[in-house]
Amino acid sequence: MRVKGTVFKYGDNVDTDVIIPARYLNIADAEELASHAMEDIDTSFVQKARPGDIIVAGRNFGCGSSREHAPRVLKDSGISCIIASSFARIFYRNAINIGLPILESTEAAENIGIGNEVSVDFETGTIEDLSTGKSFQSQPFPKFIQDIIDNDGLFNSLKARAAEEKGATEGI
Amino acid sequence: MGMTMTQKILAAHAGLEEVTPGQLIEARIDLALANDVTAPMAIRALRDNGLDRVFDKSKVCLVLDHFAPNKDIKSAEQCKLCRDFANAHDLELFFDVGAMGIEHALLPEQGLVTAGDLVVGADSHTCTYGALGAFSTGVGSTDIAAAMATGRSWFRVPEAIRFELSGELQPWVSGKDVILWIIGKIGVDGALYKSMEFSGTGVASLSMDDRLTICNMAIEAGAKNGIFPVDGATCTYLNGRAIRPAVEFCADPDAAYEQVIEVDLGAIPPTVAMPHLPENARPASELTSVELDQCVIGSCTNGRISDMRIAAQVLTGKRVHPRVRTIVIPATQDIYLQCVREGLVETFIEAGAVVSTPTCGPCLGGHMGILAAGERAIATTNRNFVGRMGHPESEVYLASPAVAAASAIAGHIVDPQNV
Numbered sequence: 001m002r003v004k005g006t007v008f009k010y011g012d013n014v015d016t017d018v019i020i021p022a023r024y025l026n027i028a029d030a031e032e033l034a035s036h037a038m039e040d041i042d043t044s045f046v047q048k049a050r051p052g053d054i055i056v057a058g059r060n061f062g063c064g065s066s067r068e069h070a071p072r073v074l075k076d077s078g079i080s081c082i083i084a085s086s087f088a089r090i091f092y093r094n095a096i097n098i099g100l101p102i103l104e105s106t107e108a109a110e111n112i113g114i115g116n117e118v119s120v121d122f123e124t125g126t127i128e129d130l131s132t133g134k135s136f137q138s139q140p141f142p143k144f145i146q147d148i149i150d151n152d153g154l155f156n157s158l159k160a161r162a163a164e165e166k167g168a169t170e171g172i
Numbered sequence: 173m174g175m176t177m178t179q180k181i182l183a184a185h186a187g188l189e190e191v192t193p194g195q196l197i198e199a200r201i202d203l204a205l206a207n208d209v210t211a212p213m214a215i216r217a218l219r220d221n222g223l224d225r226v227f228d229k230s231k232v233c234l235v236l237d238h239f240a241p242n243k244d245i246k247s248a249e250q251c252k253l254c255r256d257f258a259n260a261h262d263l264e265l266f267f268d269v270g271a272m273g274i275e276h277a278l279l280p281e282q283g284l285v286t287a288g289d290l291v292v293g294a295d296s297h298t299c300t301y302g303a304l305g306a307f308s309t310g311v312g313s314t315d316i317a318a319a320m321a322t323g324r325s326w327f328r329v330p331e332a333i334r335f336e337l338s339g340e341l342q343p344w345v346s347g348k349d350v351i352l353w354i355i356g357k358i359g360v361d362g363a364l365y366k367s368m369e370f371s372g373t374g375v376a377s378l379s380m381d382d383r384l385t386i387c388n389m390a391i392e393a394g395a396k397n398g399i400f401p402v403d404g405a406t407c408t409y410l411n412g413r414a415i416r417p418a419v420e421f422c423a424d425p426d427a428a429y430e431q432v433i434e435v436d437l438g439a440i441p442p443t444v445a446m447p448h449l450p451e452n453a454r455p456a457s458e459l460t461s462v463e464l465d466q467c468v469i470g471s472c473t474n475g476r477i478s479d480m481r482i483a484a485q486v487l488t489g490k491r492v493h494p495r496v497r498t499i500v501i502p503a504t505q506d507i508y509l510q511c512v513r514e515g516l517v518e519t520f521i522e523a524g525a526v527v528s529t530p531t532c533g534p535c536l537g538g539h540m541g542i543l544a545a546g547e548r549a550i551a552t553t554n555r556n557f558v559g560r561m562g563h564p565e566s567e568v569y570l571a572s573p574a575v576a577a578a579s580a581i582a583g584h585i586v587d588p589q590n591v
């Protein structure tokens with residue numbers, strides 16, 4: 001799987017409280033919730049984000065609260081991938097579980113500039129900055145994580161696995 | 173190769189003799205927790221996927237604490253969704269208004285977590301229970317939905333950092349100062365993906381409340397969990413309280429640690445973390461020029477009875493500064509009642525503070541004490557990110573109950589040793 005998009009760039013320790021402030025956590029509607037994504041650090045994010053766009057950030061992206069609303073509002077805003085030097089662990093799990101691919105690469109995080117066009121190949125972990133021609137390597141996902149991403153989230157992948165097992169039994 | 177305490181608990185719950193760092197395992201869980209913010213998303217995920225069931229009605233716990241008592245109509249709808257789910261599945265561990273408290277104060281208090289347990293919670297501060305010798309960690313709504321339905325969860329076995337504690341705390345210094353001081357040293361990603369294991373001769377001098385506060389903020393260093401060894405104090409706390417028998421896991425003498433960090437408890441001063449990261453730790457005595465508009469004493473970090481007692485001790489016979497709105501929130505109904513019985517509520521009210529029913533409230537900028545632009549609060553909570561307690565241009569300084577109460581009186585940050 002490959003994605004391509006324009007880069008939004010942020011610094012270190014972007015926390016889930018700024019990705020989606022707690023004052024909106026009583027909103028159940030996905031679209032309404034996503035309309036507040038990043039507003040405490042980047043008021044223009046919601047207007048500018050287009051389907052396919054990519055976030056590039058520094059260390060410890062997604063630290064703080066375990067709210068799954070954080071990766072969800074980014075995904076619902078059209079973000080196709082997040083590249084950072086490192087991710088906070090709960091955010092990492094949540095992003096994978098909802099089918100939002102995230103990659104770690106300090107080199108990419110340091111070198112890719114705001115507004116650049118970037119393409120990412122998840123199978124190989126290759127990140128290409130089409131604006132500068134530079135390319136960076138990150139760890140591709142282990143198979144079970146790639147399965148979750150391919151199925152667009154943990155639940156779908158659990159269902160797919162169950163269906164496969166059932167199919168296999170029926171085939172016997 | 174020896175295993176750490178955390179690795180042993182994970183291995184036992186995965187049915188394995190041994191695990192090694194980096195290994196992906198699936199493990200049985202003893203308790204799955206969610207609250208009024210994270211449970212609705214999990215409940216919807218279960219329904220949308222035709223998995224509307226729980227693995228064990230005595231091991232799925234829902235606590236309505238964040239926006240409860242319902243702060244507005246939307247919160248009321250979220251709480252109702254949780255309540256209906258709890259009723260439909262006959263959940264034994266459902267805590268609604270009147271029984272609820274802030275989840276991470278409530279669960280240990282009610283004996284719902286014990287030594288050797290493996291607990292997942294859809295709340296990042298689930299790591300608090302490591303104080304009891306359990307492995308507990310925060311996850312998101314999808315993870316908790318899967319755990320609630322299946323009783324299992326996947327983990328990557330973490331590496332560990334050992335904190336070798338020695339000495340004893342100075343007067344007016346508590347677990348909060350210890351953890352702020354440690355995060356100040358290692359940074360907000362200093363223990364990213366790892367376990368923070370506490371050990372050494374200093375452990376015995378720390379109360380259970382101190383240990384709960386320390387483990388509560390392990391996540392603020394990026395850690396997967398924080399954990400204390402099981403000792404006499406742990407057993408005294410768990411006896412007659414825990415609903416499951418405690419199982420003691422000890423780290424092997426040859427367990428591998430990525431790093432060992434020595435902490436002399438006696439050298440830690442009253443400590444404050446400045447905005448907007450918990451790692452911005454400074455001695456309280458260096459921040460006396462910081463004037464305050466609000467003081468919040470409560471939260472899952474410092475809303476326990478010992479926190480209330482310390483705050484009352486500082487406030488007895490004094491008045492808070494007229495500019496500093498002081499809000500005291502005992503973390504559970506039992507603590508609240510204890511405060512009433514001991515006369516602490518009277519002390520707080522006489523000092524000019526307000527006392528609220530248990531709720532997360534201002535800690536996450538939910539309700540009950542939101543800051544306007546340019547306002548500053550000192551709070552015994554655990555996060556001081558941009559906009560955490562209200563307006564994105566407001567500021568939160570994190571401190572212990574002693575520092576917060578003393579600062580509320582002074583109108584600016586002070587070291588309680590100097591009051």
Ligand code: SF4
Pocket residue numbers: 237238274275276295297471472473531532535536553554
């Ligand atoms: S008190 Fe604050 S940190 Fe603790 S559970 Fe509530 S919102 Fe989270």
